[in-house]
Structure formats: C-alpha cells, structure tokens
Amino acid sequence: MTPSADTPQAYPSEDRAPEGTPETTWFTTARFGMFVHWGLYSLAARHEWVKNREELTDEQYQVYFDHFDPDRYDPVQWARAARAAGMRYVVLTAKHHDGFCL
Structure with a gap:
C-alpha cells in the first residue's frame, strides 16, 4: 500500500509530544489498522507462546x-x-521467535 496524501505522518512537527513523552499523535490520528502476528504457532490456534505455556x-x-x-x-x-476496510496502517511481524520469516 502506498501512502496517500491524507495518510498521517509518523511525527507531525506541529504536534510533537513534550520531551520524554511517547509520541502518540500519529497512532491516535490513524486509529484503525491491522497487526499481523502470524507464524508456526498459529496452527495451535491458542496463543503465540503455546509451546512455552x-x-x-x-x-x-x-x-x-x-x-x-x-x-x-x-x-x-x-x-x-x-484498505477496503478503512485501515490506515499495517504492522507485520516479519520474523517471530519461532524463526519463520514472512
């Protein structure tokens, strides 16, 4: 997905958080996104730490x-x-602790 003109910038210069405070403006503005956390452990269909827990x-x-x-x-x-669902960002875990890379 190529960012469009209305995609919020990661760190809008006019809305910087005070020194030492985490920057959350972009995340709050973007609001709706997808986090893909997927790997070998997905087959267990319980949780990512299935082997350990x-x-x-x-x-x-x-x-x-x-x-x-x-x-x-x-x-x-x-x-x-x-994008069709209206999501503004996607975070992909490219390599997880089980060693598989996406």
Whole structure:
C-alpha cells in the first residue's frame, strides 16, 4: 500500500509530544489498522507462546512445524482487504521467535 496524501505522518512537527513523552499523535490520528502476528504457532490456534505455556516438548511441537505450509499467504490480498476496510496502517511481524520469516 502506498501512502496517500491524507495518510498521517509518523511525527507531525506541529504536534510533537513534550520531551520524554511517547509520541502518540500519529497512532491516535490513524486509529484503525491491522497487526499481523502470524507464524508456526498459529496452527495451535491458542496463543503465540503455546509451546512455552503448555510446556510442549520439541516432539509435540514438531507436529505444527511439519504442517506449517503458508501456501495461501497473499500479502497483496491482505493489504487490499485492509484498505477496503478503512485501515490506515499495517504492522507485520516479519520474523517471530519461532524463526519463520514472512
């Protein structure tokens, strides 16, 4: 997605937060976006720390590894769907702790 003229700038110079305060103007202005947090652990359909929290052995977790084949991963389609829904930004976790890269 190419930013349009009405896409808020990351740090609008006229709306800077006081020194030492996190800048939130852009995020507050953009409001609606998509956060893609996706990887091997998605197959468990419970949470990203499934291996750790459920104390799965490497052998138990291997099942997800063996079946993880993101052949329907279509970032262009995701971006179009986000834009059609009115989203102003997308954050993508490109590499997560399980080692898979998108």
